[in-house]
Amino acid sequence: MATAGKARLFKTGKRSLRSNAxxxxxxxxxxxxxxxxxYVLASAVTNSxxxxxxxxxxxxxxxxxxxxxxxxxxxGSCYPGAYPWYGAGCVDSTGRLVNLPNSFTSxxxxxxxxxxxxxxxxxxxxxxxxxxxxxxxxxVYSC
Amino acid sequence: xxxxxxxxxxxxHMPFLTADAAGRTILFYCRSGREDWDExxxxxxxxxxxxxxxxxxxxxxxxxxxxxxxxxxxAWRDEQGWHVTFVAGGAKENPRFHLYRMDGPDLDRLGxxxxxxxxxxxxxxxxxxxYGEMENLVHVRRLxxxxxxxxxxxxxxxxSGDIDIELAGTFIYRVxxxxxxxxxxxxTGQQQTDDEVFTLEYDLATSRQHLIExxxxxxxxCTILGDQVLYAxxxxxxxxxxxxxxxxxxxxxxxxxxxxxHRPTTAVSIITFAxxxxxxxxxxxxxxxxxxxxxxxxxxxxAPSQPQSSGPDPRISTCLSCPDSRACPNVTTCCGxxxxxxxxxxxxxxxx
Numbered sequence: 019m020a021t022a023g024k025a026r027l028f029k030t031g032k033r034s035l036r037s038n039a040x041x042x043x044x045x046x047x048x049x050x051x052x053x054x055x056x057y058v059l060a061s062a063v064t065n066s067x068x069x070x071x072x073x074x075x076x077x078x079x080x081x082x083x084x085x086x087x088x089x090x091x092x093x094g095s096c097y098p099g100a101y102p103w104y105g106a107g108c109v110d111s112t113g114r115l116v117n118l119p120n121s122f123t124s125x126x127x128x129x130x131x132x133x134x135x136x137x138x139x140x141x142x143x144x145x146x147x148x149x150x151x152x153x154x155x156x157x158v159y160s161c
Numbered sequence: 162x163x164x165x166x167x168x169x170x171x172x173x174h175m176p177f178l179t180a181d182a183a184g185r186t187i188l189f190y191c192r193s194g195r196e197d198w199d200e201x202x203x204x205x206x207x208x209x210x211x212x213x214x215x216x217x218x219x220x221x222x223x224x225x226x227x228x229x230x231x232x233x234x235x236a237w238r239d240e241q242g243w244h245v246t247f248v249a250g251g252a253k254e255n256p257r258f259h260l261y262r263m264d265g266p267d268l269d270r271l272g273x274x275x276x277x278x279x280x281x282x283x284x285x286x287x288x289x290x291x292y293g294e295m296e297n298l299v300h301v302r303r304l305x306x307x308x309x310x311x312x313x314x315x316x317x318x319x320x321s322g323d324i325d326i327e328l329a330g331t332f333i334y335r336v337x338x339x340x341x342x343x344x345x346x347x348x349t350g351q352q353q354t355d356d357e358v359f360t361l362e363y364d365l366a367t368s369r370q371h372l373i374e375x376x377x378x379x380x381x382x383c384t385i386l387g388d389q390v391l392y393a394x395x396x397x398x399x400x401x402x403x404x405x406x407x408x409x410x411x412x413x414x415x416x417x418x419x420x421x422x423h424r425p426t427t428a429v430s431i432i433t434f435a436x437x438x439x440x441x442x443x444x445x446x447x448x449x450x451x452x453x454x455x456x457x458x459x460x461x462x463x464a465p466s467q468p469q470s471s472g473p474d475p476r477i478s479t480c481l482s483c484p485d486s487r488a489c490p491n492v493t494t495c496c497g498x499x500x501x502x503x504x505x506x507x508x509x510x511x512x513x
Binding site for chain 1: 203
């Protein structure tokens with residue numbers, strides 16, 4: 019049940035605070051959060067002067083809501099006809115972004131407005147809600 | 162004209178030459194002063210400017226936010242006055258780029274900017290909309306009027322005369338045209354494999370195309386009006402450290418067939434991507450069913466599925482033999498540019 023922030027234990031699980039002060043809930047098994055809010059975990063601007071974004075600070079347990087989803091997305095070119103995803107995966111029960119690479123390097127010479135987003139399974143269980151306005155509702159993928 | 166716009170150490174970019182009602186040359190361009198350098202993002206903010214033969218350089222008021230990057234101006238004039246189009250975006254709150262237009266009886270009385278299309282490159286000229294993808298494709302669309310079709314519209318229903326120009330394996334950085342020959346596009350980009358920049362002059366009327374150089378270098382984001390030529394010459398370490406320059410030894414054209422034109426089709430392909438992830442091998446969601454409102458992806462998802470076989474498609478092996486290829490079970494063909502995918506499960510970019 020690795021999480022960041024303070025926690026209170028209840029009969030049915032644990033309530034804790036994320037680093038952004040929002041609440042999250044865990045079952046007693048610690049396997050899944052029943053309360054998940056989509057949010058931007060980190061962002062960066064890449065370009066030819068600054069092409070590489072170090073993602074290692076977001077690796078390891080306790081970095082995101084357990085059992086949620088992550089994606090790496092470029093928001094400057096988020097168009098209906100575009101597919102600006104540069105990586106995606108699941109967050110495991112320990113809050114680890116599974117297979118998040120060490121870094122992201124852009125070869126595009128101009129600015130890329132990158133976000134590492136955390137998405138949550140919708141109430142129906144078939145879709146993922148993502149933060150912001152860029153393709154913020156997608157179908158669930160398995161990992 | 163060039164001396165006039167370079168009275169200080171500001172950078173200048175994205176020239177567009179045209180003529181006013183009296184036939185005098187007007188230069189639209191982007192300018193970035195020392196105060197516009199952002200050390201955090203290590204990039205510049207650019208703003209629209211204009212200078213005339215008899216007029217000093219001045220800012221074109223767009224009313225967009227101070228943190229918005231304004232670039233790639235073009236303009237034409239008719240009996241109603243001036244029509245200026247440009248691309249803008251990059252604001253902190255919403256960085257999404259759009260093609261804008263402003264219309265008015267003269268350049269000092271332009272109306273508020275109207276976002277006409279979501280894109281990073283392109284222009285409107287009369288009833289023609291031209292816009293580029295970040296990579297590989299430039300779309301030419303004939304418009305019958307407003308509203309301009311949006312990306313989710315069925316491309317088949319677009320008016321006739323539409324074409325797509327494919328420049329495989331490239332990033333598209335600017336799409337402009339010659340004001341004195343509006344059928345002649347000027348497409349500037351960069352090869353994804355070796356970072357070499359280029360400008361392609363593409364005649365829509367004849368499909369003839371040339372790579373353009375100035376002083377032996379690719380004429381980056383150039384403009385041509387009659388015998389006048391200007392381009393954005395890189396001065397320093399940063400990619401955007403550029404100044405508009407006139408060639409000392411003129412312009413040279415080299416015939417090419419790098420651009421492949423075809424009619425818009427619903428057979429949309431996923432192509433090489435603008436950025437690449439590094440680090441350990443990335444995960445491949447086992448049954449990705451990512452969907453968006455994207456017409457392109459919707460088309461892909463509706464495409465006939467590929468024949469299933471017990472082993473991997475042999476074309477994947479071909480793909481893997483490429484030095485710069487990436488592997489993904491969805492790939493059916495690839496190598497150096499266009500990649501077609503058997504999408505029930507689109508790979509997030511950077512994952513094939």
